Amino acid sequence: MAQLIKNRTATLDTWKTLEIVEDETPENVELPTGDVIFPLAVWQARKAEIISCHKRIGLLIDSNERIEDVADDLEYFVVIAVNFPKFVDGRGYSTAALLRQRYHYQGEVRAVGDVLHDQLFYMQRVGFDSYALKDGKDVVYALQKGFTTFGETYQAATDQPQPYFRRRA
Amino acid sequence: MYKYDAIDRQLVNERVEQFRDQVRRWKAGELSDDEFRPLRLQNGLYIQRHAPMFRIAVPYGMMNSARMRKLASISQKYDRGYGHFTTRHNLQLNWPKIEDVPDILAELAEVEMHAIQTSGNCLRNITTDQFAGVAADEIIDPRPLAEILRQWTTFHPEFAFLPRKFKIAISGTKDDRAVTWFHDIGLHLQQRNGEVGFRVIVGGGLGRTPIRGEVVREFLPWQHILTYCEAILRVYNRQGRRDNAFKARIKILVQALGIEAFTKLVEEEWAQTKDGPATITQAEFDRIAAHFAPPAYEKLDEPELPFEKSFKNWADRSIHPHKVPGYAAVTLSLKKHGVAPGDISAEQMLAVADLADQYSFGELRVSHEQNIILADVKKSDLYEVWQKAKAAGLATPNIGLLTAMICCPGGDFCDLANAKSIPIANAIQARFDDLDYLFDIGEIDLNISGCMNACGHHHVGHIGVLGVDKNEAEFYQVTLGGRQGNDARLGKVIGPSFAAEEMPDVVDKIIKVYLEHRHADERFLDTFDRIGLDPFKNRVYEGRAHGKAKAAQPEAA
Numbered sequence: 213m214a215q216l217i218k219n220r221t222a223t224l225d226t227w228k229t230l231e232i233v234e235d236e237t238p239e240n241v242e243l244p245t246g247d248v249i250f251p252l253a254v255w256q257a258r259k260a261e262i263i264s265c266h267k268r269i270g271l272l273i274d275s276n277e278r279i280e281d282v283a284d285d286l287e288y289f290v291v292i293a294v295n296f297p298k299f300v301d302g303r304g305y306s307t308a309a310l311l312r313q314r315y316h317y318q319g320e321v322r323a324v325g326d327v328l329h330d331q332l333f334y335m336q337r338v339g340f341d342s343y344a345l346k347d348g349k350d351v352v353y354a355l356q357k358g359f360t361t362f363g364e365t366y367q368a369a370t371d372q373p374q375p376y377f378r379r380r381a
Numbered sequence: 382m383y384k385y386d387a388i389d390r391q392l393v394n395e396r397v398e399q400f401r402d403q404v405r406r407w408k409a410g411e412l413s414d415d416e417f418r419p420l421r422l423q424n425g426l427y428i429q430r431h432a433p434m435f436r437i438a439v440p441y442g443m444m445n446s447a448r449m450r451k452l453a454s455i456s457q458k459y460d461r462g463y464g465h466f467t468t469r470h471n472l473q474l475n476w477p478k479i480e481d482v483p484d485i486l487a488e489l490a491e492v493e494m495h496a497i498q499t500s501g502n503c504l505r506n507i508t509t510d511q512f513a514g515v516a517a518d519e520i521i522d523p524r525p526l527a528e529i530l531r532q533w534t535t536f537h538p539e540f541a542f543l544p545r546k547f548k549i550a551i552s553g554t555k556d557d558r559a560v561t562w563f564h565d566i567g568l569h570l571q572q573r574n575g576e577v578g579f580r581v582i583v584g585g586g587l588g589r590t591p592i593r594g595e596v597v598r599e600f601l602p603w604q605h606i607l608t609y610c611e612a613i614l615r616v617y618n619r620q621g622r623r624d625n626a627f628k629a630r631i632k633i634l635v636q637a638l639g640i641e642a643f644t645k646l647v648e649e650e651w652a653q654t655k656d657g658p659a660t661i662t663q664a665e666f667d668r669i670a671a672h673f674a675p676p677a678y679e680k681l682d683e684p685e686l687p688f689e690k691s692f693k694n695w696a697d698r699s700i701h702p703h704k705v706p707g708y709a710a711v712t713l714s715l716k717k718h719g720v721a722p723g724d725i726s727a728e729q730m731l732a733v734a735d736l737a738d739q740y741s742f743g744e745l746r747v748s749h750e751q752n753i754i755l756a757d758v759k760k761s762d763l764y765e766v767w768q769k770a771k772a773a774g775l776a777t778p779n780i781g782l783l784t785a786m787i788c789c790p791g792g793d794f795c796d797l798a799n800a801k802s803i804p805i806a807n808a809i810q811a812r813f814d815d816l817d818y819l820f821d822i823g824e825i826d827l828n829i830s831g832c833m834n835a836c837g838h839h840h841v842g843h844i845g846v847l848g849v850d851k852n853e854a855e856f857y858q859v860t861l862g863g864r865q866g867n868d869a870r871l872g873k874v875i876g877p878s879f880a881a882e883e884m885p886d887v888v889d890k891i892i893k894v895y896l897e898h899r900h901a902d903e904r905f906l907d908t909f910d911r912i913g914l915d916p917f918k919n920r921v922y923e924g925r926a927h928g929k930a931k932a933a934q935p936e937a938a
Binding site for chain 1: 388391392395396399402403411412416419420502532533535536537538539540541542543607615618619623653657658659661662664665668
């Protein structure tokens with residue numbers, strides 16, 4: 213199970229993610245109880261049912277899915293997990309940036325999938341605040357070094373909406 | 382020239398330590414090869430045919446003597462005493478050790494240089510006109526905005542893992558010298574009703590699928606360039622293809638959507654961020670522009686230049702008009718016959734640094750034609766500069782002529798190449814070694830790429846040569862009529878490809894057709910435009926089944 217970093221500390225993940233295995237479809241998959249992260253397709257197919265039996269709802273959005281498609285539902289989600297099927301697939305960075313900058317989503321934005329030490333700095337900048345670090349990777353070292361690679365940044369981003377040139381003394 | 386402040390320096394130093402740590406973890410097995418690859422590429426480090434290749438950035442081509450001396454010393458200490466200037470304002474070292482690269486980066490940082498994002502699927506080095514700031518035909522100096530863009534691209538968190546590489550070029554002159562129509566984003570600085578802004582071109586590129594870019598916006602006030610680029614990049618990052626690396630460049634997305642639909646997406650995205658904090662302030666522009674203030678030019682008369690034939694030959698080819706009277710921009714040729722085009726030895730780097738200090742305010746430029754420019758030379762010093770440049774092997778009077786070809790490293794060094802390119806360049810140089818003949822032929826761009834990735838810009842050469850692989854043998858396809866500049870267009874394929882040993886003859890025949898047909902004052906390109914492809918085609922394939930190259934016949938059999 214992936215190791216979770218949240219608010220810059222290692223923490224226990226209390227959420228489970230619903231996986232659709234063969235023979236199952238978003239329409240017929242059994243909805244587990246507890247704190248569950250639902251794939252976008254399941255959410256879209258079973259929204260009313262999920263809302264009726266879950267207090268805390270999570271959403272899983274894959275790199276090829278559009279956050280615009282659930283823009284009106286964001287208030288339902290305690291956590292939105294953005295999947296990185298491969299760490300070189302950079303679409304999730306834009307998804308997180310849109311969630312924070314355009315839709316002003318205030319809940320947890322979690323990076324899941326191929327989440328590695330060397331991408332944590334950029335992920336933090338675009339608006340992620342939790343990270344399911346890939347199995348086998350050093351969570352202690354990630355906490356020690358991964359978020360402080362650079363002490364300053366040029367561009368405006370979620371973590372610092374003012375570009376450096378507007379913050380010069 | 383731009384000078385780092387404390388923050389610029391801090392970021393580059395932190396980058397060195399980041400990469401040192403990444404190399405350490407890779408050696409320790411904590412990073413797999415696949416995990417390490419994009420990290421090293423974004424620091425310019427390739428694993429190549431014989432050794433790693435390391436690509437150092439020269440942002441928008443600006444250099445000074447201290448940087449050049451540092452490159453000389455690095456090439457001697459960590460490599461084999463030479464480097465190779467590329468078509469995108471970079472210097473490549475062909476033989477460094479991976480373990481040494483963190484130390485090389487640390488040495489580069491001492492002179493405000495780096496290898497940040499010189500490779501990988503990210504925002505690459507910004508390129509511009511080598512005569513920026515001094516060109517007589519300049520409308521607006523592109524360098525301050527190029528520096529602002531450099532800072533914006535550096536470690537941009539949202540666009541570090543794009544579908545494919547992304548290259549931006551800026552031009553501020555009437556006559557485009559930055560190949561802006563063939564970049565992912567091409568920017569033309571212009572003035573409209575007293576306001577400065579950009580024409581924004583998107584989706585150009587050479588490579589496997591050469592496409593001329595299309596205009597997404599005729600005029601964008603300069604303050605908005607960062608938010609507008611972010612809108613373009615966000616659309617591309619989200620919608621560009623990731624299933625096939627050959628179809629992943631933005632040009633493919635623009636073609637698939639059509640320019641109208643693509644523009645609509647960009648404008649919708651931009652509407653959300655327009656006038657936001659990333660809008661450039663006048664104060665920031667002024668701060669950066671102050672770094673590019675003109676040097677202390679003297680008030681000079683136009684001197685009488687010595688009339689010595691070999692000096693005059695050199696001066697005719699190597700001098701570019703300067704906007705200040707009595708000064709000239711001088712191009713030092715890295716196209717000496719018999720040497721790989723763009724290659725420069727450590728000794729030459731030192732000679733160039735001395736020339737810059739003595740004659741050009743200590744500054745230097747590199748051009749996308751792979752030459753070096755002394756931008757601010759007094760005309761009264763030209764004779765001395767020529768003599769010293771000649772002694773250093775940097776005064777081949779061939780700028781703009783047939784033998785000053787653009788050429789990629791090719792199959793001798795590059796893993797991607799289908800064929801060698803340097804031996805072809807050298808063979809053609811040997812054939813056209815007679816200077817009088819070369820001068821008589823006149824202005825002509827010959828560009829050679831060792832594969833369809835087109836690092837040698839063969840598509841926009843008046844004569845383009847592309848290395849292709851046929852049944853594991855090296856062949857060369859020839860195109861005619863390509864060109865850069867405002868009227869940039871792609872060359873037309875002349876016919877089936879040729880074997881390496883045929884190439885000097887093929888070029889010779891093409892030149893002969895031109896010489897026989899040309900009217901007075903016609904350059905090669907003018908004649909080509911007037912008479913078309915056929916006379917050239919007929920000559921080079923004369924004596925063989927029409928349209929069928931000799932070397933291709935065994936295949937048909």
